[in-house]
Amino acid sequence: MTPLFYREQEQFYVSVDCIILGFKAGKLYLLISKRKFDPLMGYDTLMGGFLRHDESLSETVSRVVWEYTGIEDVYMEQVGTYGDISRDAGERVVSIAYYALIDMELFDETLCKKHNARWHELEQVGELIFDHNLILNDTLSILRRKAANLPIGFNLLPEKFTIPQLQALYEAIYQTPIDKRNFRKKINEMDILEKQEDKDKSSSKRGAFYYKFNKEKYDQLLQKGYYFSL
Amino acid sequence: MTPLFYREQEQFYVSVDCIILGFKAGKLYLLISKRKFDPLMGYDTLMGGFLRHDESLSETVSRVVWEYTGIEDVYMEQVGTYGDISRDAGERVVSIAYYALIDMELFDETLCKKHNARWHELEQVGELIFDHNLILNDTLSILRRKAANLPIGFNLLPEKFTIPQLQALYEAIYQTPIDKRNFRKKINEMDILEKQEDKDKSSSKRGAFYYKFNKEKYDQLLQKGYYFSL
């Protein structure tokens, strides 16, 4: 039974917009699709979905990410909420934006076609509908700030990855070259990587050792209040 | 005319919760009130209000801040959005939290009584309704991070203030003492303060020079991409 005071209030459509990011061959990719309904049907849009009464915000995001990628349990983070009166050309919609970092190797290609979705190179994303370009820019600011302090980048890599891959990821996030000796030193100091026996020979003859991210050690560091900076 | 696709979606009550902060005599204060309706009538709550169709989010925040303080044009910043299914005991409400920094000297006392609102010392705020303690904690994290890089603290001070006042503010935000020589050095390097002729003699016999915040110089620095850190 809804209390009286609430019933006097106005109600709104609430959506989530998902900035789904992946990383492959030294480049960051954004998942976008052609909008499937009017207004602006056919234009490029971020992935999104409407909030339902039986879902929390993060459950809606999980549902949307799962629908389009087939992946569960992704790393996600709230970016912000966009509520200008006319931001959505169709109706008043308050939208909460989240970014999600996923391992592109786990991605289900068939869902891509089903939804008219595609991975677009992040640096060359063109015009998106509504305020989605603004949302994307806000996301990148947050991601850059966040990635400088916490090793969230691991969420964009497969379970086993090489140091040069990790470095290329950070170079893609910051759009700037990084000195590899300094980078390795920093990463080693953190002591959250586990060197594997085998090497990745796909990008060089010599091959680069694989590493795994050690979540336990990472959590321990966080407990101690340790704070990284790259 | 609402497009068909939207009409099939569910709608929600949307509110804003405002963390209204002030600073006085070396201490930070939070504006809270007794809730005026059920459920949980009479319990301590953050200031809030429901979103209306003719308002953007920030307009709702401005309205709420104005209703309770009589102040317009406050510095505000979005904290995040809280959307768990049962976070509000009365109904499903999605709430967007903003913090606002105000100059307590401009505050209208009469509105306080009218709304059963009061300034509560931030360090001693007790239990608040719903997830408001969580929201408050998230706010303080954001405020501390933000204040380290940008001189947003000026929004909590009157137009004319002294360096010891400014330092006390930062000590209150970080809950830690700061070396005054180092603090002055940092502030001077920024070169965004204008020394006044007159002194504040209220807290010492010698008196401390007043300063004003120079917004033009500050904006210039931001343009250049300059980045502070305290």
Place this chain on the structure above:
DNA sequence: GCAAAAGTGTTAGGTGTACACCCATGA
């Protein structure tokens, strides 16, 4: 044997941090 990427240490400069004394004034 050579091209191409992986891997490895050192140094100089700058930044943050700790620290102690004199000054101005009202009571």
Place this chain on the structure above:
DNA sequence: TCATGGGTGTACACCTAACACTTTTGC
């Protein structure tokens, strides 16, 4: 004259950023 808070400079530790060569191996 003394108690109180305002105001000032320096030295050391640490961190950041710049820099070049050797190793491995498939072709």
